Amino acid sequence: MxxxxxxxxxxxxxxxxxxxxxxxxxDGRVARQWNKSFIDLINRITTEGGVSYFLAPGxxxxxxxxxxxxxxxQDGLRxxxxxxxxxxxxxxxxxxxxxxxxxxxGYGNSFFIALDSNIATDDRQFEWVKSQLEGLxxxxxxxxxxxxxxPPFSSGPHGGVLVEPPSAALRSRYIPLFRRHHAAIxxxxxxxxxxxxxxxxxxKEGHKxxxxxxxxxxxxxxxYSYRGEPDxxxxxxxxxxxxxxLDHIVKPGMNPGDxxxxxxxxxxxxxxxxxxxxxxxxxxxxxxxxxxxxELLDANQ
Numbered sequence: 001m002x003x004x005x006x007x008x009x010x011x012x013x014x015x016x017x018x019x020x021x022x023x024x025x026x027d028g029r030v031a032r033q034w035n036k037s038f039i040d041l042i043n044r045i046t047t048e049g050g051v052s053y054f055l056a057p058g059x060x061x062x063x064x065x066x067x068x069x070x071x072x073x074q075d076g077l078r079x080x081x082x083x084x085x086x087x088x089x090x091x092x093x094x095x096x097x098x099x100x101x102x103x104x105x106g107y108g109n110s111f112f113i114a115l116d117s118n119i120a121t122d123d124r125q126f127e128w129v130k131s132q133l134e135g136l137x138x139x140x141x142x143x144x145x146x147x148x149x150x151p152p153f154s155s156g157p158h159g160g161v162l163v164e165p166p167s168a169a170l171r172s173r174y175i176p177l178f179r180r181h182h183a184a185i186x187x188x189x190x191x192x193x194x195x196x197x198x199x200x201x202x203x204k205e206g207h208k209x210x211x212x213x214x215x216x217x218x219x220x221x222x223x224y225s226y227r228g229e230p231d232x233x234x235x236x237x238x239x240x241x242x243x244x245x246l247d248h249i250v251k252p253g254m255n256p257g258d259x260x261x262x263x264x265x266x267x268x269x270x271x272x273x274x275x276x277x278x279x280x281x282x283x284x285x286x287x288x289x290x291x292x293x294x295e296l297l298d299a300n301q
Contacts, residue, residue: 034082194218
């Protein structure tokens with residue numbers, strides 16, 4: 001990744017920052033794991049690479065406890081916040097929810113929201129994200145991008161016929177909110193593979209929109225494989241008024257070896273967004289779109 005940052009630094013589209021969709025360590029409750037597995041690696045990105053870094057918490061970082069105040073969550077949350085204290089907006093800032101690992105920032109014409117999907121049922125977090133979107137100057141910020149850990153839709157061992165509670169809460173609460181504010185992309189992890197869904201919908205005036213769901217979990221943990229399609233019937237029926245459809249445009253392979261370690265490059269150029277998937281090690285030729293690039297735009301947009 002650092003090599004890619006260096007390669008692009010004097011081009012028209014240099015890398016400005018790195019987003020991670022959670023699970024920076026195996027057990028975030030153990031402080032030495034952050035010291036050994038996280039600090040030195042992220043320092044390479046921020047010092048050698050010279051770019052900012054933003055992490056959304058995963059279940060391995062803060063545990064999968066579904067309530068902010070659950071005792072089992074506190075050690076992991078404390079270590080997580082200590083590790084990234086100088087990398088995200090400070091507690092109490094306008095773009096940070098006090099006491100939470102939930103924050104936002106703007107860059108250029110795009111606005112980014114990091115939320116804690118482990119506590120996707122938390123009302124205070126939801127209302128804060130809602131207020132950030134409702135108060136956003138959309139003439140300045142054309143694109144809204146959210147990143148979090150649990151994918152709303154996936155076909156690996158955390159998805160398919162299984163709907164984990166955080167994913168269910170994201171489907172019922174957050175995705176309608178993101179549609180209402182015409183978010184562009186939702187990045188998630190949790191599944192150790194790459195897949196891409198496109199959600200299309202219409203507003204009351206019949207205007208058509210697109211929301212991309214990108215699952216990117218190829219950072220280094222043991223790889224997963226395809227387990228089956230999720231049952232979307234209830235979700236589509238619930239959102240039928242908006243004529244919601246979902247297309248699974250990139251499915252993971254049947255074997256872990258079909259799903260290489262990878263990272264993504266996102267290029268924003270005015271209204272256009274381009275995605276490049278960069279496979280690493282034995283996955284250097286990974287081409288999930290019959291190439292490794294895609295433009296996130298429909299013909300009618």
